[in-house]
Amino acid sequence: MAKGKLTVVGFGPGSLDNMTIRAERAIREADEVVGYTAYIDMIKDYFDKDMHFISTGMRKEVDRCKMAVEEAMKGKNVAIVSSGDSGIYGMAGIVYEVADEMNADIDIDVVPGMTAASTAASVLGAPLMHDLAIISLSDLMTPLDQIMKRVDCAGVGDFVIALYNPKSVKRSEYLGQAADIIMKYRSPETPVGIVKDAGRPGEKKQIVTLGTLKDAEVDMFSIVIIGNSKTYVKNGRMITPRGYKEKGRMDGVI
Numbered sequence: 001m002a003k004g005k006l007t008v009v010g011f012g013p014g015s016l017d018n019m020t021i022r023a024e025r026a027i028r029e030a031d032e033v034v035g036y037t038a039y040i041d042m043i044k045d046y047f048d049k050d051m052h053f054i055s056t057g058m059r060k061e062v063d064r065c066k067m068a069v070e071e072a073m074k075g076k077n078v079a080i081v082s083s084g085d086s087g088i089y090g091m092a093g094i095v096y097e098v099a100d101e102m103n104a105d106i107d108i109d110v111v112p113g114m115t116a117a118s119t120a121a122s123v124l125g126a127p128l129m130h131d132l133a134i135i136s137l138s139d140l141m142t143p144l145d146q147i148m149k150r151v152d153c154a155g156v157g158d159f160v161i162a163l164y165n166p167k168s169v170k171r172s173e174y175l176g177q178a179a180d181i182i183m184k185y186r187s188p189e190t191p192v193g194i195v196k197d198a199g200r201p202g203e204k205k206q207i208v209t210l211g212t213l214k215d216a217e218v219d220m221f222s223i224v225i226i227g228n229s230k231t232y233v234k235n236g237r238m239i240t241p242r243g244y245k246e247k248g249r250m251d252g253v254i
C-alpha cells in the first residue's frame with residue numbers, strides 16, 4: 001500500500017484569488033478534503049463537483065484531525081484545510097500532535113497561506129510595516145491573565161498589535177481591557193483598524209482610535225490592528241512608518 005499523505009492547507013481568507021497556487025493544487029489533488037463546515041462552504045464552489053469534502057463542526061479540531069489522519073493511514077492523499085495560514089491559530093500543530101499520538105506512518109506537509117493580519121493590513125493601508133505582535137484574545141486555550149500579560153508586554157515594546165479572536169458574545173469585555181492596558185503606554189488617539197471578513201464578500205473596514213475601541217463594532221469575524229506610537233492616518237489609510245529615524249528614513253527599505 002502506498003504511504004498516505006496529509007497536507008495541512010491554509011487557504012487564505014476564503015477567495016480563490018487569495019489562495020496560493022500550492023494551496024489550490026493540494027486541495028485539488030486530494031482524495032479527501034477535511035475541514036470545519038464554514039471553511040468547506042467557503043471554498044468548495046471553486047473546486048470540481050465530484051471532489052470529496054468532509055465537513056465537521058466547530059470545536060471538533062481533535063476529532064477532525066483524527067479523522068484526517070485515519071484517512072491518510074489508509075494510503076489516501078488527504079488535505080485538511082484551515083482559513084488564513086494553517087500555522088497561525090490553524091490546524092498544523094494539532095495535526096502533528098495527533099499523528100504522533102496515533103503513531104501514524106504518513107507524510108505530513110504544511111502549506112502556508114495569507115493570514116488575516118496581512119489581508120486586513122492591505123485593506124487598511126500599511127499598518128504592519130514595523131515590528132508586530134500577534135495575540136489571540138480567546139481564552140479557550142490560554143488563561144486570561146497570560147493573554148493580558150502578553151498584551152502588556154506588546155504595549156511596553158511599542159509593537160503594532162494584531163488581535164485575533166477579538167470579541168465574542170461570551171468574551172465582550174476583553175477587548176476593552178486590552179485597550180486600557182495598551183493606553184498605559186500609548187495615546188488614546190492611536191489609530192486602530194478593524195476589518196471584518198477581510199478578503200471575503202461583505203468585507204468591512206473601520207478606522208477608530210484606541211480610546212474608542214471598546215465601543216466599536218467588533219465580532220469574531222473581525223481582526224483588530226492597533227498602531228504603534230508612530231502610526232498615523234492619512235486619506236483614510238492607516239500607515240506605520242518603516243523607519244523611526246527622521247534622517248535616513250528610507251534606509252533599509254527594500
Ligand code: SAH
Pocket residue numbers: 013082083084085086087088089090114115116117119120163164165166195196197198199200219220221222223224
Ligand atoms: N488561521 C487563521 C486564524 C484563525 S483564528 C489565519 O491565519 O488567518 C480566527 C480569527 O482570525 C477570527 O476570530 C478573526 O479574528 C481572524 N480572522 C480570520 N480570517 C479573517 C478574515 N477573513 N477577516 C477578518 N478576521 C479574520
